[in-house]
Amino acid sequence: MRPIELGYDKMFKTGGIFVGSSIHKEQLKDAGFEAPIHVVSLPFMYDEVDKRIQQYSKNTENAIVFSSRLDTEKNPFFMIDLAKDFLDLYQDWKFYITTSGKQIKSNEPKVIDTIRDMEKLYPNRFIVKEGITKDEYYQTLCNSKIQLNTSLQDYVSWTLLEAATCECDICYPDYRSFPECVPNDRRYKPWSKTDALRILKDCIDNSKTHQNIPIISNEGRLKAADIIVNGSKKEYDLWENFPINIFYKTGDLNG
Numbered sequence: 001m002r003p004i005e006l007g008y009d010k011m012f013k014t015g016g017i018f019v020g021s022s023i024h025k026e027q028l029k030d031a032g033f034e035a036p037i038h039v040v041s042l043p044f045m046y047d048e049v050d051k052r053i054q055q056y057s058k059n060t061e062n063a064i065v066f067s068s069r070l071d072t073e074k075n076p077f078f079m080i081d082l083a084k085d086f087l088d089l090y091q092d093w094k095f096y097i098t099t100s101g102k103q104i105k106s107n108e109p110k111v112i113d114t115i116r117d118m119e120k121l122y123p124n125r126f127i128v129k130e131g132i133t134k135d136e137y138y139q140t141l142c143n144s145k146i147q148l149n150t151s152l153q154d155y156v157s158w159t160l161l162e163a164a165t166c167e168c169d170i171c172y173p174d175y176r177s178f179p180e181c182v183p184n185d186r187r188y189k190p191w192s193k194t195d196a197l198r199i200l201k202d203c204i205d206n207s208k209t210h211q212n213i214p215i216i217s218n219e220g221r222l223k224a225a226d227i228i229v230n231g232s233k234k235e236y237d238l239w240e241n242f243p244i245n246i247f248y249k250t251g252d253l254n255g
Contacts, residue, residue: 002031009033016232018224020156021177022239038227039237040220041181044161046211047218049138056142058167059207063094063144064200065168067137067159068151070097070106070115075150075173080114082150082193086200087122095122096144098129098137141166146203149173152190156181161217164210169203171196180239181213183248216242 008017009032016036019025025037064086068074083095097104097115106112118126129140141147147163149172154160156177163170172178173196174187185202188195220238227236 006032009035016227016235018227022180022237023177024155025235025237036232036235038224038232038235039239040224041156041217041238042158042161043221043224044158044214044217045221046161046165046214049162049165049214050211052135053138053142053166056139056166058142059145061094061143061145062090062092063096064146064148064171065096065098065141065144065163066148066150067098067141067163068149068157070104070108070111072106072108073151073153075152076106076108076111077114078191078193079148079150080111080118082148082196083118083126084121085193085197087125089197090204093125095126096129096140097127098132098140100132100134100137102131104128104130138162138166141168144168145207146171146200148200149178150196152176154178156217161214164213167209167211169207170210171199171203181216181244183210183245186210212247213244216244216247 012035016038018038018040020042022039025039028037066079070076087093087095104112104115115128119128141163145168147159147168147170149157149159151157152175154176160170160181170182170186172182172187173190175190178187186199188199216238219242223236223238
């Protein structure tokens with residue numbers, strides 16, 4: 001794909017390329033891209049999703065949702081080990097894995113076998129929701145209290161934006177793009193179950209919501225449209241304009 005992508009670089013040299021995170025921009029620059037690169041998060045329509053989920057009750061179930069793919073780059077074995085430790089510690093909680101596919105799948109077959117074993121080990125507590133619709137997925141997020149991510153390569157994340165809109169608390173690795181779009185107190189040391197469990201415990205004891213993350217992303221979507229129509233004299237970076245930890249303190253898009 002690299003020659004094709006570098007061809008896009010030449011094609012858009014007088015316009016620009018849009019990416020979700022600063023680290024993605026840095027990687028493109030390192031690969032030789034010369035076109036302007038604007039960091040605008042993902043094109044997420046916060047108001048539309050928020051309106052769609054108003055019918056669902058919020059945070060009614062002691063449940064964690066894992067909604068990423070189960071391929072190796074999403075670190076599924078770490079997720080499974082963490083789920084086991086969590087369910088042993090918190091007997092009144094459930095752990096959901098969701099997919100719109102008819103069945104869960106992975107580029108590492110042992111992941112599926114291990115998940116099926118977990119279903120047997122924790123009946124009615126470790127639950128795989130397969131073949132669910134988008135509305136069923138949103139309902140699951142809204143009803144649950146925490147959304148977990150263990151990914152090794154996300155550049156922002158659709159699952160983050162949707163879970164935050166649905167008022168889940170969140171637990172994410174301090175890795176790749178997440179330091180600029182997830183607050184400090186909801187990021188754990190990568191590959192550390194101890195630290196991830198610490199964050200999950202704080203989510204239980206000091207629960208909070210994170211709609212500011214998708215609201216900021218919505219600003220990025222609007223800024224991208226503005227750049228397309230009017231151009232930009234310099235490269236734009238959403239996360240520099242709206243530092244996530246400062247915004248958590250001010251609650252103001254102008255803060």
